[in-house]
Amino acid sequence: MTSSKISLGAINMTAENPQAQATFWSAVTGNEISGGGDSFYLAPNGPDGFGMFFQPSSEPRLQSQDSHMDLTVPWGSREEEVRRAIELGATYKWDVLEEHEHVQWTTLADPEGNLFCIAEHPPVS
Template identity: 30%
Template structure:
């Protein structure tokens, strides 16, 4: 195949501050900083943040899912960093928690053994 995923990019108002938050959350590092576009490598991939003049109206149509060996502990750590818990859901044997980063972008954390 000719395509390789390079990054998942999030539109935001303040790329540097949001990238710093995600670098802390992922235990990663900022690998590119062009002021209007900042990329963070961590957790096996790259999240990037680009400045846009206005937030996307309505619900995000894409979000990132993460797995953790201890979902409860990881959710508590992310909340301590400034994430907001939106809800916890169960479907069959899969339980996940939906969180929002400081800009309100939603992401999920599930138990790694549940298929993430």
């Protein structure tokens, strides 16, 4: 089997207010905003980072969400990052702390209701 060289380039999202969403996600990820008008792009914040693209939605928001982002933070920093995301405008949904021994996470929603998780993995001993 050959090894793939695929990596995540960008996440594309529609939004009721693309500028506000770009501003929120820029503050969460540290990515810088570029673009303007109706669409906004957050360039990756490093060689292993990913970009985000926000464009206006043309249809009503779906009632369910089939996928979401899992953002990983260093072990021991999840609670601090969750507090920071909430201060920036995220809404707390729930924690999963004891279901899996290899990961703990908190599920949040961004200002437009898109779910995302902030997860931490314990160090390998």
